[in-house]
Amino acid sequence: xxxxxESGGGLAQxxxxxxxxxVGSGFDVRNYGMNWVRQAPGRGLEWLSYITSDGGYTYxxxxxxxxxxxxxxxxxxxxxLQMNSLRSDDTGVYYCARDVYSGxxxxxxxxxxxxxx
Amino acid sequence: xxxxxxxxxxxxxxxxxxxSCRSSQSLVSSDxxxxxxWFQQRPGQSPRRLIYKVSNRESGVPDRFSGSGSGTDFxxxxxxxxxxxxGVYYCMVGTQWPRTFGQGTKVEIK
Numbered sequence: 001x002x003x004x005x006e007s008g009g010g011l012a013q014x015x016x017x018x019x020x021x022x023v024g025s026g027f028d029v030r031n032y033g034m035n036w037v038r039q040a041p042g043r044g045l046e047w048l049s050y051i052t053s054d055g056g057y058t059y060x061x062x063x064x065x066x067x068x069x070x071x072x073x074x075x076x077x078x079x080x081l082q083m084n085s086l087r088s089d090d091t092g093v094y095y096c097a098r099d100v101y102s103g104x105x106x107x108x109x110x111x112x113x114x115x116x117x
Numbered sequence: 118x119x120x121x122x123x124x125x126x127x128x129x130x131x132x133x134x135x136x137s138c139r140s141s142q143s144l145v146s147s148d149x150x151x152x153x154x155w156f157q158q159r160p161g162q163s164p165r166r167l168i169y170k171v172s173n174r175e176s177g178v179p180d181r182f183s184g185s186g187s188g189t190d191f192x193x194x195x196x197x198x199x200x201x202x203x204g205v206y207y208c209m210v211g212t213q214w215p216r217t218f219g220q221g222t223k224v225e226i227k
Contacts, residue, residue: 035216044205044207045158045209047215047218059214059215060215061215095163103154103169103211104164105175
């Protein structure tokens with residue numbers, strides 16, 4: 001069974017940093033592209049970032065490009081999102097999702113990030 | 118840009134429902150496939166993919182859900198709405214960068 005468990009969320013100050021992690025089980029991250037998606041309170045889904053199965057290419061939404069960095073840890077079968085220069089509008093629940101047939105097919109339970117002074 | 122309509126859909130239990138997703142450009146990929154996805158998000162839950170590649174149901178998705186369409190116009194249909202179908206539905210194309218979700222359609226029971 002595929003499982004994804006996010007962690008690392010919490011309270012951060014504007015301008016601060018957080019690093020999110022997502023540990024996968026039941027599959028090998030080397031064989032799948034992976035996504036980060038977020039949802040601001042009361043809002044819709046916003047796709048943030050994607051890393052290819054070989055780790056060679058990364059894509060970002062304009063709202064986070066230059067501030068967020070997606071990466072993988074093969075040894076730990078995990079995905080990460082380094083978030084710098086945080087703003088209040090970065091507040092929300094952050095989901096990682098495994099990509100199958102060019103779309104997020106399996107999702108974690110999410111981790112809440114709150115950016116506030 | 119993915120445009121969904123309606124944004125709110127009141128439905129009667131047992132009746133059909135239909136959600137539209139339109140793109141500003143053709144979604145046909147260079148390999149000839151169209152990677153249009155539909156997601157369901159029930160209240161308080163993580164999103165769940167229902168449909169991939171326009172019309173393919175994920176394992177475990179009830180057959181009352183169906184996807185159709187081509188080019189720029191796509192539709193998610195629920196043949197007979199059940200109480201557990203309440204939530205927000207999103208479309209997303211997987212082969213255009215950056216990826217974007219539709220605005221979401223909230224399905225509620227009348």
